[in-house]
Amino acid sequence: MAQFRLTQxxxxxxxxxxxxxxxxxxxxxxxIDATRPDLVINTGDVSFDGPTSRDDLLFAKELHGALPVDCxxxxxxxxxxxxxxxxxxxxxxxxTEETRAAFVAELGEDRxxxxxxGWCFIGLNSxxxxxxxxxxxxQLDWLASQLGRADGRPVALFLHKPLFLDVxxxxxxxxxxxxxxxxxxxxxxxxxxxxxxxxxxxxxxxxQRRDYTFARVRHVWAPSTGFIxxxxxxxxxxxxxxxxxxxxxxxxSFEVRHVRAPDQVNVDLDMxxxxxxx
Numbered sequence: 104m105a106q107f108r109l110t111q112x113x114x115x116x117x118x119x120x121x122x123x124x125x126x127x128x129x130x131x132x133x134x135i136d137a138t139r140p141d142l143v144i145n146t147g148d149v150s151f152d153g154p155t156s157r158d159d160l161l162f163a164k165e166l167h168g169a170l171p172v173d174c175x176x177x178x179x180x181x182x183x184x185x186x187x188x189x190x191x192x193x194x195x196x197x198x199t200e201e202t203r204a205a206f207v208a209e210l211g212e213d214r215x216x217x218x219x220x221g222w223c224f225i226g227l228n229s230x231x232x233x234x235x236x237x238x239x240x241x242q243l244d245w246l247a248s249q250l251g252r253a254d255g256r257p258v259a260l261f262l263h264k265p266l267f268l269d270v271x272x273x274x275x276x277x278x279x280x281x282x283x284x285x286x287x288x289x290x291x292x293x294x295x296x297x298x299x300x301x302x303x304x305x306x307x308x309x310x311q312r313r314d315y316t317f318a319r320v321r322h323v324w325a326p327s328t329g330f331i332x333x334x335x336x337x338x339x340x341x342x343x344x345x346x347x348x349x350x351x352x353x354x355x356s357f358e359v360r361h362v363r364a365p366d367q368v369n370v371d372l373d374m375x376x377x378x379x380x381x
Contacts, residue, residue: 107220113307114327117163118151124329134364147179147263221354232288259303313341330370
């Protein structure tokens with residue numbers, strides 16, 4: 104395949120009770136139907152509350168199943184629970200093998216690899232990192248095996264959480280440690296990917312659109328398809344808008360296009376629960 108067209112969506116946060124998010128997802132679905140990429144990847148928070156509501160996962164599966172092209176998924180913290188970090192209190196919902204298994208049962212594997220247009224694509228479950236779960240060690244062994252087969256091809260990494268804010272050695276801070284892949288898992292990943300021709304990290308999670316390059320690796324943060332978080336609750340880092348990201352891969356190169364679906368709207372988090380935005 105000389106060219107591979109991929110659409111990344113993220114942080115859909117789907118639940119039957121949240122109609123505004125469903126409406127935004129439907130606008131994105133219509134855009135995907137009109138553009139027909141080769142593949143759609145949802146980089147996590149597919150559901151609004153997967154750990155406590157299996158129906159949220161089921162509803163997300165129903166809506167994604169109606170897309171006109173194949174879709175791969177990666178779990179987010181709203182799907183299976185959040186990472187522990189060394190600098191902050193433990194999250195209310197830690198990932199477990201049970202929450203991970205529920206995600207896999209409904210949406211498919213939580214890690215994957217495929218080759219297209221001369222590229223090696225790898226998707227990782229970033230939420231089991233630093234948990235000590237058996238699946239964390241299994242994923243690391245699997246990743247080492249996949250990277251060992253890259254054979255000089257450029258590599259694109261997809262995961263829910265961005266690796267870091269600006270640089271790999273950004274210090275972890277209690278107030279923001281939940282936003283990024285925690286240490287020491289971050290350091291280990293960077294070391295492993297440093298042995299291949301690493302070109303791209305595509306993530307979501309922060310609900311802000313951002314695109315920058317560090318040491319030849321382009322970091323693309325996809326916005327949420329569903330909602331934004333106002334400045335009173337979250338500092339401004341990139342661009343706060345709903346949307347999606349489109350990629351066009353060719354051997355040894357790729358293009359990124361930041362887009363919004365027609366009639367997609369900026370739903371504020373407070374609006375979901377009938378409150379006035381702060």
